[in-house]
Amino acid sequence: MNIAAIAERLDTAMCDARAVPQLPEPLSLDQAYAVQAASLARRYARGERRVGIKMGFTSLAKMEQMGISEVIWGRLTDAMQVTDGASVPLDRFVHPRIEPEIAFLLAADLPGDISEAQAYAALAGVAPALELIDSRYENFRFSLSDVVADNSSSSAFVVGPWHAPFPDLADLDFTMAIGGEPKQVGSSAAILGDPIRSLVRAARLAAAAGEPLQAGDVVMAGGATAAEALRRGDHVVLEVARLGSVSVAID
Numbered sequence: 467m468n469i470a471a472i473a474e475r476l477d478t479a480m481c482d483a484r485a486v487p488q489l490p491e492p493l494s495l496d497q498a499y500a501v502q503a504a505s506l507a508r509r510y511a512r513g514e515r516r517v518g519i520k521m522g523f524t525s526l527a528k529m530e531q532m533g534i535s536e537v538i539w540g541r542l543t544d545a546m547q548v549t550d551g552a553s554v555p556l557d558r559f560v561h562p563r564i565e566p567e568i569a570f571l572l573a574a575d576l577p578g579d580i581s582e583a584q585a586y587a588a589l590a591g592v593a594p595a596l597e598l599i600d601s602r603y604e605n606f607r608f609s610l611s612d613v614v615a616d617n618s619s620s621s622a623f624v625v626g627p628w629h630a631p632f633p634d635l636a637d638l639d640f641t642m643a644i645g646g647e648p649k650q651v652g653s654s655a656a657i658l659g660d661p662i663r664s665l666v667r668a669a670r671l672a673a674a675a676g677e678p679l680q681a682g683d684v685v686m687a688g689g690a691t692a693a694e695a696l697r698r699g700d701h702v703v704l705e706v707a708r709l710g711s712v713s714v715a716i717d
């Protein structure tokens with residue numbers, strides 16, 4: 467199967483919310499990112515706009531849950547963004563999960579090689595954020611190249627109120643509750659020791675792919691804890707110390 471055919475298969479699985487088998491032949495990582503780019507090109511052709519990127523497997527909790535220990539990234543489009551506090555229909559997804567994250571809003575374009583201080587200096591805002599991931603593969607099982615080809619399970623994301631950046635994001639307590647019950651608790655320290663490091667990595671990966679991060683982009687730093695499966699009727703609230711909260715409901 468060629469790159470375009472695999473991209474079409476994964477894009478159709480996403481549009482129809484119907485799972486497909488894992489890829490029959492293992493792709494190289496470069497081929498997997500080429501599939502991702504080709505499947506995003508299909509979305510852009512339908513009128514969607516790239517608004518940023520998401521990082522994946524930036525915490526041990528996520529690596530252990532999915533059995534993958536390499537940092538990956540995916541593209542975010544405007545159609546994936548859900549308004550804070552809104553509801554999303556469950557049938558838009560195959561088998562969605564939710565995870566607590568931090569989002570960055572960029573005030574400046576970023577080259578590929580930046581320091582943590584440069585990353586902080588480029589921030590327009592920081593926010594608590596929820597990522598709704600959804601694998602297009604049966605049983606949410608995949609290899610590294612499978613998940614990269616599938617836009618790193620990107621599906622939807624919710625960003626809370628933007629907070630003015632402050633230069634110490636390394637140890638903020640996270641509590642993600644579903645139906646009022648705390649389901650995952652953790653700290654921003656779980657994200658590479660300090661989530662700003664995820665932005666440094668994001669800048670490098672995006673630039674290496676020929677799509678450097680730009681002013682106005684949103685970067686999702688990656689799940690700080692394991693993800694939780696979503697069910698119809700769930701109301702999910704994430705509270706992050708000093709940043710406030712963000713929520714979403716599943717219809």
Ligand code: OOG
Pocket residue numbers: 520521522523524525528532565597599600601613618619620687688689
């Ligand atoms: C892959 C996406 C990982 C994260 O925050 O670590 C990710 C997956 O778990 O399906 O989004």
Ligand code: MG
Pocket residue numbers: 520521522565567597599688689
């Ligand atoms: Mg994530």
